[in-house]
Amino acid sequence: MNFTQAIREAIESLSANKMRSGLTMLGIIIGVAAVIAMLAVGAGAQNSITGSISGIGSNLLFVFSGNMQEQVRNEKPLTMDDANAIADPFQAPSVAAVAPVVQGNAEVTFAGETANTSIMGVTPDYQLVRNYELTEGVFISEDDMLARASVAVLGPDLADKLFGRRDGIVGEIIRVEGQPFRVIGLLQSKGGSTFGSQDDVLLAPMTTTTARLIRRTRERIDVIYVQAVNADQVSQASEEVAEVLRQRHRTLLGEDDFTVFSQQDFVATAQTITNVLTIFLGGIAAISLLVGGIGIMNIMLVSVTERTREIGLRKAIGARRRDILIQFLTESSLLSLFGGLIGIGLGYLIAFIVGRVAAASGTPFVPQVSLDAILLATLFSTAVGLFFGLYPANRAAGLEPVEALRYE
Amino acid sequence: MSAPDAVIRAVELTKTYRMGEVDVHALNGASLEIYRGEVVAITGPSGSGKSTMMNILGCLDRPTSGEYYLDGELVSSLNDDQLASVRNRKVGFVFQSFNLLSRTTALANVELPLRYAGITKGRTDRARQALVAVGLANRIHHRPTELSGGQQQRVAIARALVNDPAMLLADEPTGNLDSHSGKEIMELILTLNKERGTTIIIVTHDPAIAAQTQRTIRIMDGKVEQPEAAR
Ligand SMILES: Nc1ncnc2c1ncn2[C@@H]1O[C@H](COP(=O)(O)OP(=O)(O)OP(=O)(O)O)[C@@H](O)[C@H]1O
Ligand SMILES: [Mg+2]
Numbered sequence: 243m244n245f246t247q248a249i250r251e252a253i254e255s256l257s258a259n260k261m262r263s264g265l266t267m268l269g270i271i272i273g274v275a276a277v278i279a280m281l282a283v284g285a286g287a288q289n290s291i292t293g294s295i296s297g298i299g300s301n302l303l304f305v306f307s308g309n310m311q312e313q314v315r316n317e318k319p320l321t322m323d324d325a326n327a328i329a330d331p332f333q334a335p336s337v338a339a340v341a342p343v344v345q346g347n348a349e350v351t352f353a354g355e356t357a358n359t360s361i362m363g364v365t366p367d368y369q370l371v372r373n374y375e376l377t378e379g380v381f382i383s384e385d386d387m388l389a390r391a392s393v394a395v396l397g398p399d400l401a402d403k404l405f406g407r408r409d410g411i412v413g414e415i416i417r418v419e420g421q422p423f424r425v426i427g428l429l430q431s432k433g434g435s436t437f438g439s440q441d442d443v444l445l446a447p448m449t450t451t452t453a454r455l456i457r458r459t460r461e462r463i464d465v466i467y468v469q470a471v472n473a474d475q476v477s478q479a480s481e482e483v484a485e486v487l488r489q490r491h492r493t494l495l496g497e498d499d500f501t502v503f504s505q506q507d508f509v510a511t512a513q514t515i516t517n518v519l520t521i522f523l524g525g526i527a528a529i530s531l532l533v534g535g536i537g538i539m540n541i542m543l544v545s546v547t548e549r550t551r552e553i554g555l556r557k558a559i560g561a562r563r564r565d566i567l568i569q570f571l572t573e574s575s576l577l578s579l580f581g582g583l584i585g586i587g588l589g590y591l592i593a594f595i596v597g598r599v600a601a602a603s604g605t606p607f608v609p610q611v612s613l614d615a616i617l618l619a620t621l622f623s624t625a626v627g628l629f630f631g632l633y634p635a636n637r638a639a640g641l642e643p644v645e646a647l648r649y650e
Numbered sequence: 651m652s653a654p655d656a657v658i659r660a661v662e663l664t665k666t667y668r669m670g671e672v673d674v675h676a677l678n679g680a681s682l683e684i685y686r687g688e689v690v691a692i693t694g695p696s697g698s699g700k701s702t703m704m705n706i707l708g709c710l711d712r713p714t715s716g717e718y719y720l721d722g723e724l725v726s727s728l729n730d731d732q733l734a735s736v737r738n739r740k741v742g743f744v745f746q747s748f749n750l751l752s753r754t755t756a757l758a759n760v761e762l763p764l765r766y767a768g769i770t771k772g773r774t775d776r777a778r779q780a781l782v783a784v785g786l787a788n789r790i791h792h793r794p795t796e797l798s799g800g801q802q803q804r805v806a807i808a809r810a811l812v813n814d815p816a817m818l819l820a821d822e823p824t825g826n827l828d829s830h831s832g833k834e835i836m837e838l839i840l841t842l843n844k845e846r847g848t849t850i851i852i853v854t855h856d857p858a859i860a861a862q863t864q865r866t867i868r869i870m871d872g873k874v875e876q877p878e879a880a881r
Contacts (some may be wrong), residue, residue: 247765258753555749558710559809560738560766562731643710647749 252572263577266541269534270581270626271588274619276527276588282609283596284520290607291512295505297432297440299373301338301473304503305466305487317499318491322448328468331485336479341368341467342448346456350404350444352416354568357403361418361444363451371469379412379427386426386447387411393450394418395427399441418444419455472618476504534581537624542574542634553638554646567639573630575624582623586616656719657816657849658684658707663716664872665702667679676702678872686816689843689850691860694869698789701821702852707743707851708819709733709784721816733785742810744820744839744874748802750794756781756805757790763813780808784838800831807838817849824859837863 246275256263276458305328308318327340328334344363349356369381377394386393394416398408405411414425432440470479480502487493487500513542546553553566593609600607665677676699684690694700705711706718709725712733719727726735737743744862750759760777769776781790784804803823810818812877820839826834836859844852862867869874 244770254753551749552751555751556762556766557734558708558737558743558749559763560734560813562734562766564731565766644705647745648708 243595248568249576251569252576256569256573256577262541266537266577267581269532269537270578270623271534271585273527273531273534274585275580275588275592275622276530277524277588277619277622278611278615279592279596279609280523281520281615282525282589282593282611284516284523285612285615286593286597286607286609287519288513288516289610290431291516291566292509294440295508295512298505299371299467299469299478301504302371302471302505303468303470303476303483304508305468306464306501307484307499309501309525311425318498319460319462320466322463324487324490325463325466327486327490328483329464330486332480334472334479336475336482337468337618338471339367339469341365341465341469342369342463343368343465344448344451344456344463345465346454346460346506348419348444350400350416350418352404353415355404355469357400357442359397359400359403359442360549361443361446361451363448363456364445365448367477368445368467371467375430376427378409379425381449382445387449390453391447392421392423392454393426393447394423395429395445396425397429397441397443398431398541400444401428403442418446421454440473442484476506480504499635515590531622531626535578535630536635538574538627539630539634541577542631543637545573546570546638547635547640550641550646552647553641554643558644563639566641567635570635570638571628571631574635575627577646578627578630579620581627582620584621585623589619655686656683657686657688657721658682658851659717659719660707661717663703663706663713663718665699665706665711666714675872678705678868679716680872680874681716682874684817684849684851686849687847688842688865689863690852691863691866692851692853692869693855693857693860693866694875696855698869699872700869702872704819704821704851704853709736710742710743718792737874738763739813740816742807742813742818744803744810744818745807746822746825748794748799748806748826748852749801750805750809752794755791755793756786756797756808759794759805760809760812760846763809767813777808778813780812781805783811783842784808794822798831799827800834803827803831803835804838805844808833811842811846811848814846815848817851819851821853822855823852824854824856832859 253270305320305352308317322342328337329340331337341364346361347358348361350359364382365387366382366384374381375396377398381395382393386389396411399637401408402412404416405414408428409426411577415422416425417423429441446455452461468479468483470476484502488498491499493499556566582601596609597609660682662814663677663680663722664675666860667674667676677744680699680703692700692703702711708715709720716726720736725733728736738815751762757774757777760780761773764773764776778790781787784807786801786808789801790795794805796836797805810848818839823839823847824835839852840862852859854860
C-alpha cells in the first residue's frame with residue numbers, strides 16, 4: 243500500500259460519512275481557529291503597544307518620583323530644580339534635552355462646547371522630546387514661559403471637540419477652568435494608541451499652568467522626560483540622571499526615591515504583559531484543541547468497531563498489522579489536518595473581524611497572522627490527529643482476523 | 651505417506667477454546683492431506699469444527715497444537731505478518747456472506763489483495779481480467795449494493811483468484827444464495843479448477859455439492875472421520 247493510495251482510501255471512507263466527519267472536524271476547527279485568532283490578536287496588540295510607545299518620541303527616559311519596587315521613607319518629590327540639574331551638560335553629558343511636565347484634567351470650553359481633557363504644563367523643549375509637529379501656529383516659547391502667558395496648544399482631537407474642525411483655530415480664545423487662553427498652535431495627529439488618544443490634550447506653559455490651573459507646592463512636577471543624545475547613550479544617560487537625583491535627594495546610601503524608566507523598559511514590560519496574555523489565551527485554545535482530539539479518538543473508536551468485519555476481511559486477504567494501522571492513522575490525521583486548515587481560515591477571519599471592531603472603536607490595531615502560527619497550527623493539529631488516532635488504530639490493527647470476521 | 655505434491659498436510663491439529671471453566675475442543679487431533687489440483691468437500695454436522703479447520707488451513711488462525719504444512723512450509727510457527735503474507739500469496743477466501751467492501755466498486759474490491767501485495771504495475775488490468783474470468787465483464791464499476799447475491803459472490807471469487815493462489819477456500823459459498831445462482835457459482839468454481847488447476851476446498855452441508863467434488867472429508871467432533879479415502 244503506498245502513501246497516495248492510503249490517502250485516497252482515507253478520503254473515500256471519510257466522505258462516506260460526511261456528517262460525522264464534519265462534526266468531528268468541528269472540534270479541531272474551533273481549537274485551531276482559537277489558536278490562530280489568539281496568536282494574531284496577541285501579536286497585533288503587541289505591535290500596537292510597541293508602536294505607540296515608540297511613537298512617544300525617540301531615545302527617551304521617563305523620570306517619576308517614588309520607587310515602584312521598595313517602600314521608601316521621606317520620599318522627596320521631583321521639582322523644577324531637579325529638571326534643571328539634569329539639563330546641566332556638566333552633570334549629565336549624555337542628556338540632550340529635558341522636559342518637565344505637570345499634568346491634570348480640566349474643563350475646556352469654547353462657544354458653548356465643553357470638553358473634559360487632559361492638560362499639561364510643559365516647557366518649549368517638550369516639542370523636541372515628544373517629536374511634535376504643528377499643523378498650524380507655533381509651539382510654546384521661552385517668552386510665553388517668562389510672561390506666564392495664557393496661551394495653549396491643542397491636540398487635534400480636542401480641536402475636533404471644541405471647534406469641529408482642524409484649521410483656522412489659531413487666535414481663538416478658549417476657556418480653561420473658566421480662564422481665557424489664546425490658542426497659538428495645533429499639534430499634528432499622533433494617532434490613537436492602546437493607552438487612549440494622545441491627541442485629546444491641551445498644552446500650556448509650565449509657569450502659567452502651575453500658577454493658575456494645577457496648583458503645586460514648591461514647584462513640584464509629575465514627570466521629567468529626558469532625551470539621550472543618541473540610542474547608544476540611553477543607559478548611560480539613565481545612570482547620569484539617577485546619579486544627579488541621588489545627589490540632590492541625598493539618597494546615595496539608601497534606596498532611590500525616584501524611578502527612571504526607558505522606552506525599552508516600557509516596551510519590555512508591555513511585551514511581558516501581552517506575552518502572558520497570549521500564553522493564557524493560547525492555553526485555552528490548546529485545551530479546546532485537546533477536546534477536539536478526544537472527539538477524534540472517540541469517533542475513530544466507533545469507526546473501528548463499526549468496521550470490525552471490514553478489518554477482518556482486509557486481514558484475511560493479506561493486510562498486515564502495519565497496513566491497518568496506517569489506514570486508520572491516515573484517516574484520523576487527515577481528519578484533523580483538514581480541520582486544522584479550515585480552522586486556520588476561520589481563525590484568520592476572526593482575527594480580521596477583531597481588527598475591524600477594534601478600528602471601529604478607535605483603537606486601530608492590525609492582527610498579525612504569522613507564517614509561524616500557520617505552520618504551528620497545521621503541525622499541531624496533525625499531531626493531535628496522529629496522537630489521538632494511535633489508540634483506535636492500534637486497536638484495529640491488533641484485531642484477530644477470525645474474531646473480526648465473525649463480528650456482527 | 652506424504653506425496654511430494656501435497657498442498658496441505660495437517661498433522662494432529664487441535665484447537666481448544668477456553669469458555670470459563672470448560673475447554674471446548676473445536677478440533678481434537680484432526681489430520682489430513684490435500685493434493686495439488688484437487689477439489690475437496692469438507693462436510694460434517696453443525697459444530698463439528700469445519701469452520702475452525704478452514705480458518706487454520708487458510709492461515710487465519712493458529713492451531714493450539716499440531717503441525718500444518720502449506721506448500722511444504724510449516725505455517726503453524728509463523729508470526730502474524732508472515733501469516734498475512736501467506737494468506738495474501740497462497741490463499742483465496744470465499745465466504746458465505748461475500749464480505750465485500752460496500753463503499754467501493756467491484757474493480758476496487760478485486761484490486762485489494764494486489765494492493766496489499768504491493769503490486770502497482772498492471773494491477774487494474776489483472777483485476778479486470780479476474781472479473782472477466784468470473785463473467786462480470788459488464789459489472790466492473792458497480793458497487794456491491796448494485797449487484798445480486800450471485801454476482802457479489804462472483805466478485806468475491808474474482809478477488810480470491812486475482813493473486814493466483816495455490817488454493818481457494820470456500821466456507822459454504824452457496825449458503826446465502828438461491829439454488830439457481832448456487833449452481834452457477836459451483837460451476838464457476840469447478841471451471842476455475844479445470845482451467846487453472848487451483849486446489850479447491852469447499853465446506854458444505856449440501857450433499858449435492860459434495861457429490862460434485864472429487865473427494866469428501868467428513869469431520870466429526872473435531873476429528874477427520876475417514877482419513878485419506880481413495881480418490
Ligand atoms: N471463538 C470461539 N470461542 C469458543 N468456542 C468456539 C469459538 N469458535 C468456535 N467455537 C466452538 O467450536 C466448535 C466448532 O465450531 P465451528 O464454527 O468450527 O463449527 P462448524 O462445523 O463450522 O459448524 P457450522 O456447520 O454450524 O458452521 C463449536 O462447538 C463452537 O461452539
Ligand atoms: Mg461453520
